[in-house]
């Protein structure tokens with residue numbers, strides 16, 4: 001079994017899937033685990049960068065248009081929403097779960 005030091009650098013944070021055999025060495029997305037998705041309110045966001053800092057999957061990225069969520073790798077843990085001091089991130093239930 002390989003260790004974390006052998007993971008590809010900048011792999012989008014998909015190490016969970018990698019470590020537990022999901023990728024077999026290939027980085028795979030983690031979105032399918034998600035029951036809630038974070039949505040950033042650009043009106044409230046001051047681009048402080050806390051959410052980017054705390055996201056364990058590096059799924060929040062700074063762009064010219066501000067911070068955006070990379071939903072391919074976001075697993076919906078909600079840490080970003082918890083850490084945002086301005087409550088600019090709302091966790092929204094995934095649409096495929098609405099019937100439950």
Ligand code: SF4
Pocket residue numbers: 040044045046047048049050051052067083084085086087088089
């Ligand atoms: S923590 Fe909140 S205010 Fe700061 S960049 Fe993220 S969404 Fe914006």
Ligand code: SF4
Pocket residue numbers: 038054055056057058059060069073074075076077078079080081
């Ligand atoms: S919910 Fe937020 S902290 Fe968690 S993986 Fe997604 S973007 Fe990162």
